[in-house]
Amino acid sequence: MNTQSDDLAPAVRSILEAAAERSGADGRTSVDARSLPAAFAAAEADGRVPVIAEVKPTSPTTDGTRRDDPVDLAEAMVEGGAAALSVLTEPEHFDGSVENLRRVREAVDVPVLRKDFLVREDQLDAVEADVVLLIARFLEDDLADLVTAARDRGFQPLVEVHTREELAAALAAGAELIGVNNRDLGRLEVDLSTFEALAPEAPDRVTLIAESGIATPADARRMREAGADGLLIGSAIMDAEGADEAGTDGDVAANTRRFTAAETEGDV
Numbered sequence: 001m002n003t004q005s006d007d008l009a010p011a012v013r014s015i016l017e018a019a020a021e022r023s024g025a026d027g028r029t030s031v032d033a034r035s036l037p038a039a040f041a042a043a044e045a046d047g048r049v050p051v052i053a054e055v056k057p058t059s060p061t062t063d064g065t066r067r068d069d070p071v072d073l074a075e076a077m078v079e080g081g082a083a084a085l086s087v088l089t090e091p092e093h094f095d096g097s098v099e100n101l102r103r104v105r106e107a108v109d110v111p112v113l114r115k116d117f118l119v120r121e122d123q124l125d126a127v128e129a130d131v132v133l134l135i136a137r138f139l140e141d142d143l144a145d146l147v148t149a150a151r152d153r154g155f156q157p158l159v160e161v162h163t164r165e166e167l168a169a170a171l172a173a174g175a176e177l178i179g180v181n182n183r184d185l186g187r188l189e190v191d192l193s194t195f196e197a198l199a200p201e202a203p204d205r206v207t208l209i210a211e212s213g214i215a216t217p218a219d220a221r222r223m224r225e226a227g228a229d230g231l232l233i234g235s236a237i238m239d240a241e242g243a244d245e246a247g248t249d250g251d252v253a254a255n256t257r258r259f260t261a262a263e264t265e266g267d268v
């Protein structure tokens, strides 16, 4: 793992330094995971855009913190048609927790992604989840071992990439779920053309997810037209300010529905 790299934004270096310090768990987790591809297929069959809605109280690029009970937020997201959920468990920079994830997974039936910055195998054991995020840029030579370690525990590993080289590394590591992050962790800027550039390089057998920066139903359609099997959306669903602009008054169910209905109802 490379926490010193000059090409990372200071906030991301800080996230990685905190991750390196975080302890894992003593015991080994074994998960009976809910299938993410099956949840996407069920959403498609129902006419919904497959959306992973993210419980993201705050972040280095978010103004303020949303302090609602994570279970209330999660249930509202499912009411809005989310195929799956993502829960931030990183405490220092995102105000997340493994306890949030534990409670959310107990309360809903859909697959739940653990969104964190995992850098060691023992950190996989901190909490059960259906899907775990592994970020290619941070794991470098350890990526394949972490993919195997996650699968050995029953998790579905979702490998996050941002460049062609990282996509090649994810495929070489045997990833079947790949997320293309539109947010550049070097500058924290978002550019949806990142997904458009990488999607054609991914083989059809991969479940491909467009991550970050999807702010409007038009963005959702753009990512789907570029080949996204699913969309990971945090800020536009959580953010009260953005919700106000859309006229939904911070209503997380309504915010989620804008995206899940993007292909049937247009810009709701």
Ligand SMILES: O=C(O)c1ccccc1NCC(=O)[C@H](O)[C@H](O)COP(=O)(O)O
Binding pocket: 011, 012, 054, 056, 059, 060, 061, 062, 181, 183, 185, 188, 211, 212, 213, 214, 232, 233, 234, 235, 236
């Ligand atoms: O969201 C951030 O500010 C951030 C900063 C540094 C590293 C990671 C960050 N986000 C993690 C994520 O991957 C997003 O929460 C997720 O893709 C959803 O993105 P968005 O819809 O843009 O909130």
